[in-house]
Amino acid sequence: MRFDDSDIKIAPDDPSEVFDTSEGAAAAFAREKANGNMEKARALGVQFAAELTADERGIVYFGIGAFDSAETLSQRKVLFSYLVGRVIEDMAPNSIVAQSAMSAYYDELQRVSGETYGLVSDSAALSLYILAGRSSPDDIGAVGRVFARLCGRKDDPVFVRYGSELTSYFAMYCTQLALRAQLIR
Numbered sequence: 050m051r052f053d054d055s056d057i058k059i060a061p062d063d064p065s066e067v068f069d070t071s072e073g074a075a076a077a078f079a080r081e082k083a084n085g086n087m088e089k090a091r092a093l094g095v096q097f098a099a100e101l102t103a104d105e106r107g108i109v110y111f112g113i114g115a116f117d118s119a120e121t122l123s124q125r126k127v128l129f130s131y132l133v134g135r136v137i138e139d140m141a142p143n144s145i146v147a148q149s150a151m152s153a154y155y156d157e158l159q160r161v162s163g164e165t166y167g168l169v170s171d172s173a174a175l176s177l178y179i180l181a182g183r184s185s186p187d188d189i190g191a192v193g194r195v196f197a198r199l200c201g202r203k204d205d206p207v208f209v210r211y212g213s214e215l216t217s218y219f220a221m222y223c224t225q226l227a228l229r230a231q232l233i234r
Contacts (some may be wrong), residue, residue, distance in 0.1 A: 077145050084233045090146045093230040094153025097133045097223065101126060103160045106224050116211060123168060124199050128212070129190070129219050130169035131178035136223040142234045162186070173183050192216045 055219035081087050100108045107127045117125075133154060141147035157168040171177060177195045194210025197205055 070183050081146055086146045086232050087149050089230045089232055090150035091153040094150040095157045096226055098157035102165055103128055121200050124196055126165060127169050127174045128178060128196055128215060129174055132223050134218045135182060136227050140227040142232055146232060152191055189213045189216045
């Protein structure tokens with residue numbers, strides 16, 4: 050038996066017949082600006098950048114010990130930056146607010162420390178963390194394994210655990226800062 054579905058139209062040939070994306074984005078931006086989310090997102094991004102560039106007072110220096118070297122400190126910074134992006138992506142009410150927070154984060158990093166900005170913004174290491182997080186979102190060990198490998202300690206259970214613990218700690222810290230920002234959903 051043949052069915053004639055020529056009269057069924059799922060979507061128009063031109064998506065603008067259904068909605069105007071530019072007007073939708075403009076309205077969403079205006080709404081987020083009016084409710085204060087854009088200002089809060091920018092402040093949150095600046096706060097995350099301040100944490101990353103705060104020398105020994107910053108979160109990336111928490112628990113520095115015998116295992117740490119210049120390389121592990123660099124990887125701590127890249128790991129923290131990865132988690133900033135992940136927390137913002139997860140907690141922002143929409144992509145406009147998330148993009149504002151991330152832009153402020155990178156702008157502030159570039160303003161305060163071009164070296165740190167270069168380390169975390171265009172890094173193959175950052176891509177490896179993102180890939181590990183996306184391929185195994187519920188397994189912090191995946192990110193811990195990337196940390197260990199990037200520190201030159203591939204498959205070292207101590208370093209895998211170290212990277213996993215840092216991931217948990219940094220994620221918790223970033224989440225607390227994001228919650229304090231009180232972004233409106």
